[in-house]
Every structure is written in C-alpha cells, then in structure tokens.
Amino acid sequence: MSLAEIAVAPPPPNAPALTAAEVFAQARAREESLSRLLMTFVISGLFFMVFPGTFLGVWNLLQISGRESVASISAAWLQAHGHAQVFGWVGSFILGIGFYSIPKLRGEARASLADAWFCWGMWTTGAAMRWVANIYLWQWRVLLPFSATLELVAFLIFFRAVSGHRAQGSGKQQLEPWIFVVASASTGLLLVLLTNLAGCFYVALQTTTPAFPHLFDQRYLALMAWGFLVPFVWGFSAKWLSVFLGLKPLRTNFLLAALATNLTGFVSILFGFAFAGSCLLILGATLAAAAIRIFEHEVNEPKTRGVHASFPFFVRLAYGWLMVAAALGVAATRWDHSGGVWGASRHALTVGFISIMILCVGQRVLPAFAGMRMLWSTKLMLGGLALVTLGCTLRVSCEVLAYQEYASWAWSVLPISALLELSGLTLFAINLLGTFVLEPSHARKQSLVATIAGPAKLP
Numbered sequence: 155m156s157l158a159e160i161a162v163a164p165p166p167p168n169a170p171a172l173t174a175a176e177v178f179a180q181a182r183a184r185e186e187s188l189s190r191l192l193m194t195f196v197i198s199g200l201f202f203m204v205f206p207g208t209f210l211g212v213w214n215l216l217q218i219s220g221r222e223s224v225a226s227i228s229a230a231w232l233q234a235h236g237h238a239q240v241f242g243w244v245g246s247f248i249l250g251i252g253f254y255s256i257p258k259l260r261g262e263a264r265a266s267l268a269d270a271w272f273c274w275g276m277w278t279t280g281a282a283m284r285w286v287a288n289i290y291l292w293q294w295r296v297l298l299p300f301s302a303t304l305e306l307v308a309f310l311i312f313f314r315a316v317s318g319h320r321a322q323g324s325g326k327q328q329l330e331p332w333i334f335v336v337a338s339a340s341t342g343l344l345l346v347l348l349t350n351l352a353g354c355f356y357v358a359l360q361t362t363t364p365a366f367p368h369l370f371d372q373r374y375l376a377l378m379a380w381g382f383l384v385p386f387v388w389g390f391s392a393k394w395l396s397v398f399l400g401l402k403p404l405r406t407n408f409l410l411a412a413l414a415t416n417l418t419g420f421v422s423i424l425f426g427f428a429f430a431g432s433c434l435l436i437l438g439a440t441l442a443a444a445a446i447r448i449f450e451h452e453v454n455e456p457k458t459r460g461v462h463a464s465f466p467f468f469v470r471l472a473y474g475w476l477m478v479a480a481a482l483g484v485a486a487t488r489w490d491h492s493g494g495v496w497g498a499s500r501h502a503l504t505v506g507f508i509s510i511m512i513l514c515v516g517q518r519v520l521p522a523f524a525g526m527r528m529l530w531s532t533k534l535m536l537g538g539l540a541l542v543t544l545g546c547t548l549r550v551s552c553e554v555l556a557y558q559e560y561a562s563w564a565w566s567v568l569p570i571s572a573l574l575e576l577s578g579l580t581l582f583a584i585n586l587l588g589t590f591v592l593e594p595s596h597a598r599k600q601s602l603v604a605t606i607a608g609p610a611k612l613p
C-alpha cells in the first residue's frame with residue numbers, strides 16, 4: 155500500500171474530521187516510524203551477524219582447522235554462533251520486515267507500533283543473553299531459560315500481529331500462496347522456539363554445560379533449517395521473485411506440494427528416518443524451484459534498477475546451493491563419520507542459500523522500505539556476493555575433504571574460506587549501513603526540495 159493509498163483510506167468511525175493535508179501528514183509520520191522500526195531491527199540484526207555470529211564462526215573454524223578436529227571445540231561456542239546467526243540476524247530481519255508490512259495494512263499504527271518496539275527489545279535482549287550465557291557461562295542456568303522465554307514471548311507478539319493481518323488484512327477470500335508458505339514457516343519458527351525453550355530448561359536443570367546434547371541439537375537444527383528457514387525463503391521468493399526476475403507466473407500446486415514434501419521430509423528425519431527424509435528434502439527443493447520457475451527463462455525484463463545487474467544470477471545461484479545442501483544431506487546419512495558432510499550441508503544451506511538470498515533480496519527491498527532510499531553502492535553489493543560465494547564454495551568442498559580425512563591440505567584452505575565469507579558479509583553490513591546513514595530518505599529529499607523551492611513560493 156502506498157503512502158497516497160494510506161492517506162485516502164477511510165478514517166475510523168467517530169474520528170474528528172481531518173483535512174487532506176493532516177491525513178497525509180499523519181500517513182507520512184506513520185510511514186517514517188515504521189521505517190525507523192525496520193531499520194532498528196535490521197541494524198541490530200547486522201550487529202548479530204557480524205560480531206556474535208560471523209566473528210565467532212571464524213574464530214571457531216580457525217580453532218578447528220588449527221587442531222584438525224571439530225570435537226575439541228566447545229559445543230557451547232558452536233551453538234552460540236549458530237544461535238546468533240539464525241535468531242540474532244535472520245530472525246531480526248524477518249520480524250522487522252514482517253512488522254513493517256503488517257501494521258500498514260491493518261491501520262492501527264499506535265498499538266501495533268508500541269508492541270513491535272517491545273518485541274524488538276525482548277528479541278534482541280533474548281538473543282544477546284543467550285550468547286553471553288554460552289560464551290561466558292555467567293549465571294547460565296538462569297540466563298538460558300530466561301533468554302528462550304524472552305524470544306518466545308517476542309515471537310508471540312509478532313505472531314498475534316501476523317494473525318490479525320490474516321484475518322483483517324486484504325479482505326480477500328483466499329490466502330495468496332506466499333502468505334500460506336510464510337504462515338507455515340512462522341509455525342515452524344514457533345516450534346523451533348518451543349523446542350529451544352524445552353532444551354534450555356533441560357540443560358539448566360540436568361547437565362553441566364549450556365550446550366544442547368548432540369542428538370537433540372542435530373534434530374533441533376534439522377527443524378530450524380527445513381521447518382523454519384527454508385520455507386520462509388520460499389514464501390518470500392513466491393511473493394517477489396517472479397516480478398524481480400521477470401519469471402513466468404508461480405505454479406501454486408507445485409509450491410504446496412513442495413511444502414508438503416518438505417514437511418514430510420524433516421518430520422521423517424526428526425523420527426530417525428534420516429535417509430528417506432533427506433531424499434524427500436531433495437524432492438521438496440526441486441518442486442519449490444519448479445514452482446517458482448527459478449531456472450526457467452525469464453519472460454519479462456528483470457527489475458535490477460538500484461541493485462547490481464548480477465542480481466538474477468546470484469538469486470539462481472542461491473537455489474543451486476539449496477540443491478547442493480539437500481544432496482549433501484543425503485550423502486551425510488551414508489558416508490559422514492566426522493560431522494564434516496553434515497557441516498558442509500548445513501553451510502551450503504545457511505551461507506549458500508539463506509545468506510545469499512538475504513544479500514540479494516535484502517539489498518533489493520530494504521533501501522525502499524527504509525524511507526525510499528537508494529542502495530548506497532551496487533559495487534559493494536557485487537563484492538559482498540562474490541566473496542560470500544567464493545568463501546562458501548571453498549568452505550563446503552574443503553569441509554568434506556578435511557573433516558573426512560580425504561585430503562589434509564584442505565585444512566589450510568578452511569581459514570581462508572572463513573575470512574572470505576566474513577569479508578563478504580561485512581561488505582553487506584557496510585552497504586546497508588551506508589544506505590541508512592548516507593542515502594537521503596524520500597521525506598528528506600522532499601524537504602530539501604521544499605527548502606530550495608520555499609522562498610520562490612512565498613507570496
């Protein structure tokens with residue numbers, strides 16, 4: 155909904171009559187508050203991505219490569235890294251974009267905006283607390299369950315807003331397919347947060363370290379990856395990619411079949427049928443790619459204005475990584491004896507698929523959501539994507555070769571891969587911060603024009 159559409163929306167009953175200029179000013183103020191909220195979620199997400207997430211990931215990988223063993227590293231540190239990336243970064247982006255989109259459609263800005271800020275505070279505190287507890291072990295028996303509770307309550311606030319959107323939003327009889335997929339991913343996130351809460355209470359009461367036990371963690375990660383992260387990206391792909399990439403219309407039946415197959419796949423894995431479940435995940439990913447028609451020729455010109463022209467290539471590459479991740483998952487059930495094939499599959503998914511998609515679509519939509527700004531630098535966008543792609547390629551291949559003891563030289567490539575990924579993700583963070591800080595918003599551009607044009611308009 156555009157600013158103009160909000161401005162002409164009917165006022166609530168019994169509201170005092172406002173002039174057109176007042177309605178327009180209110181709509182603009184509301185749009186600006188939503189953009190501020192979104193930018194806050196994004197900036198805190200970027201902070202988690204760079205420092206508690208990627209820096210710690212690089213540090214862990216340097217230690218693993220130095221000792222040529224993953225077993226010698228603290229599981230609590232590995233999990234602190236994973237949690238900061240998935241909840242601190244990806245989760246903050248999802249909540250921020252969700253809140254930005256929803257209250258605009260609902261037309262009850264004040265209440266939902268206060269709730270959204272409250273949600274941000276709880277989510278960010280929860281994610282930060284979890285990191286501190288896992289790394290410093292300070293009061294971890296208390297902090298761990300408390301952090302998981304904060305994250306769950308924050309998400310419930312968001313979930314209530316999403317449900318409101320569903321019920322009152324567009325007024326259409328049927329849900330659009332992408333909303334259905336995002337709703338199922340939100341349910342996946344809810345289950346992940348409940349599992350996280352249960353795991354935190356379990357370790358706080360029963361074990362001597364804040365790390366989840368290995369088998370529990372493996373299943374928790376499968377649920378997180380395929381029950382929450384993957385369907386979220388499919389949902390946003392279904393909403394945006396046909397327009398952005400000029401693709402043929404979505405195949406709705408394929409998308410729903412992909413969702414059902416994926417669900418059956420990861421539920422099978424959770425119940426211990428790892429091979430059959432992993433095969434179903436490949437089938438689900440293939441159906442999703444066919445639904446979105448990501449590998450088919452475009453029928454319209456891709457919309458790359460404001461981003462780097464390589465945008466369609468990298469989006470397709472991300473879906474290629476999804477296939478690699480799913481295939482490595484099947485290989486892991488047969489040949490993994492070191493955690494290396496599982497690790498490679500996980501990073502093909504989290505870095506290759508999820509991160510590359512966020513780098514592409516994030517830099518395409520976030521500048522516009524943040525007050526109709528332009529992306530600061532398309533060259534930085536290309537640089538970030540190229541470095542992450544190179545780093546991920548080295549990481550995924552060498553993790554299998556090194557951990558599985560197929561080639562000892564691969565140990566010395568892993569630190570390079572980590573530094574390349576770190577550089578790529580840091581460029582992405584710099585580009586978004588540059589966009590928010592250095593690029594003028596639409597409102598600022600208008601006030602500059604008004605200032606310049608002002609004296610000429612005086613009577």
Ligand code: HEM
Binds near residue numbers: 215224
């Ligand atoms: C510079 C980039 C990154 C580096 C160097 C890195 C490094 C690592 C390392 C060394 C592990 C331990 C397991 C293994 O050896 O494979 C790990 C696990 C993990 N990583 Fe990353 N990672 C990076 C980026 C990411 C990103 C972007 C995400 C998510 C969006 C992510 C999510 C995870 C998760 C969920 C785990 C599993 C944690 C657990 O065992 O519970 N990582 N990472």
